[in-house]
């Protein structure tokens with residue numbers, strides 16, 4: 010490889026650089042740089058945990074280059090987009106190549122953002138180039154120039170800012186525009202034109218040197234609806250806060266770094282608390298960052314925020330945007346133009362120069378942890394960012410993660426509670442329906458079906474939660490016992506009856522549905538178990554007078570599709586909703602008075618120690634959809650093990666007590682969050698090779714840090730899904746009493762693994778791993 014490797018405190022980056030003797034290094038360096046800062050240290054998007062040194066592009070004065078700018082660089086015969094991390098005076102390497110071309114006039118990443126990236130790369134053992142790649146929207150990652158989206162913005166000059174309010178009283182249009190700029194910041198030419206502000210008014214203010222145009226990125230409208238004729242929403246008058254909400258807000262400090270966990274029951278008005286905190290941040294002239302789970306960034310959420318802050322520019326960073334719009338929104342956030350930034354996981358990596366607070370909604374949600382590539386946790390990084398920016402961090406959930414609960418109970422986070430539902434809504438009543446020995450109809454007990462019927466007949470809505478999509482999770486032959494397996498994974502194929510196919514939900518393998526057993530040719534095939542499609546068939550036939558709305562990944566291709574599908578439910582018509590966890594979160598449907606959980610037992614006996622936590626969260630969240638309006642709610646939970654102590658605790662005392670019990674269990678078992686955990690994962694078509702790699706890794710680690718009560722190793726052990734897409738998967742588990750002990754050890758591990766010679770093997774380090782699957 011032509012490019013040169015250096016280390017500078019980025020994870021395991023010092024692999025080769027340390028081999029070079031110091032004096033030799035200086036000698037070489039003098040050959041390279043004839044002036045201070047003449048060498049560019051760049052994050053190049055390749056899977057190596059290092060930065061790379063280059064010379065400036067031909068004819069470019071290095072002094073004109075600013076860290077945070079992008080450059081095109083040659084790398085292994087390719088041309089890549091790299092980010093300038095720092096300029097240095099010397100390099101340990103000879104024959105540095107010049108970068109090809111500077112892309113940005115202005116840096117995209119400010120100093121704090123670069124420091125944040127450095128921290129994240131070191132903690133998660135991430136290749137810096139890949140981390141910057143994850144931070145950038147696709148268009149910018151591909152090298153598109155940032156000024157592509159610039160437009161003209163009108164802003165107050167210093168004189169304009171100093172003008173007393175009563176000035177220009179005789180020119181009301183000019184005064185209105187000044188007021189607007191004063192309270193809402195710079196306005197784009199497009200926005201002003203759309204609102205009918207005339208060129209003459211602007212020119213009059215320009216002549217008085219009170220306003221000036223400058224160029225900056227535009228903020229695209231956060232909602233597709235805003236581009237069509239439908240208004241975003243009526244600006245709504247905020248509700249009067251109740252006592253609990255007021256108290257919670259008073260306890261969140263306005264200034265400086267703090268972390269608060271807002272543990273608020275479903276429907277208690279957490280979102281209202283977020284909105285008020287945002288308001289406070291905006292009034293202080295700063296940016297608010299709101300992170301939401303993938304499932305939570307719905308048009309409904311965006312509408313609610315846009316309606317509250319009609320004058321503010323809101324940048325929504327989500328996958329529903331076209332590539333150009335997403336880049337635009339990102340640039341507006343990074344330039345400090347957007348006041349509110351709402352996004353899913355990767356939004357945490359967006360530079361926000363005026364950051365005033367970070368809010369994480371549904372902080373327990375699994376989608377905040379990236380499960381491949383750079384395996385960062387956006388929730389945990391939110392806390393790190395808050396510390397660096399010295400701003401408050403608010404983590405909110407009805408069902409906090411055990412990690413956050415642990416921190417709150419140990420006084421590391423401020424623990425704020427909302428115990429009651431907001432407005433007039435009452436908590437739902439929960440009843441268990443034992444299913445063992447009952448005559449079930451496609452998985453439903455007769456009294457459950459009766460309750461659904463009664464709810465619909467009263468003109469109300471019912472919601473049925475089924476944690477599995479498709480018609481049935483397995484197909485079997487009644488004569489010879491054949492089971493439809495996935496040829497690439499250690500799993501069964503799911504039957505999808507409408508599209509007449511068998512599909513693997515792990516690798517997406519598909520084959521047409523068979524009519525007879527491929528082994529014995531018998532036609533006696535049975536579908537085992539049930540999924541959403543199967544329940545839909547029964548419910549649609551049983552309750553034919555009402556709309557039955559199925560919501561799962563097969564019916565809902567996009568957030569807008571979900572929004573459309575739920576429209577009748579929002580309108581308050583009697584209807585029956587059924588679906589997977591897509592229905593569990595965030596929806597506020599006041600007419601839902603009955604929630605049915607078809608099978609509560611999934612998490613009780615799993616080999617994954619987090620399964621019980623996830624089950625509790627899911628049940629509480631689904632149950633929380635009931636009775637959110639004026640009408641009281643009822644929840645029916647079907648279970649084969651109604652006496653199970655965990656289930657009893659959850660249903661009788663709620664998640665708050667349940668979560669605390671799980672924490673005690675984790676402490677007794679020496680599991681996270683009481684101990685810190687990292688995994689070294691390996692997968693390979695040849696299982697032996699993955700196991701050998703992990704065994705060698707363990708031996709190497711034990712030679713550095715022998716196992717002790719403080720540091721323990723487990724494995725290699727097979728992953729819960731042992732084979733996926735044709736590869737066998739294993740992991741080595743490392744747990745530590747002190748979290749800080751892990752990153753240095755993992756850095757050594759990565760340096761070792763990067764030199765491991767087996768090209769067929771894939772490996773990854775997963776700090777604070779969330780899945781054993």
Ligand SMILES: Nc1ncnc2c1ncn2[C@@H]1O[C@H](COP(=O)(O)OP(=O)(O)OP(=O)(O)O)[C@@H](O)[C@H]1O
Nearest residue numbers: 248249250251275276277278279280281431432595
């Ligand atoms: N102080 C208040 N007075 C009256 N209504 C309120 C108040 N605060 C919130 N609400 C209303 O109560 C409902 C639930 O509030 P919100 O969506 O903020 O709850 P949440 O805690 O975020 O719920 P979840 O976690 O279940 O999504 C909303 O319709 C909201 O407008």
Ligand SMILES: [Zn+2]
Nearest residue numbers: 495498513516
């Ligand atoms: Zn498969």
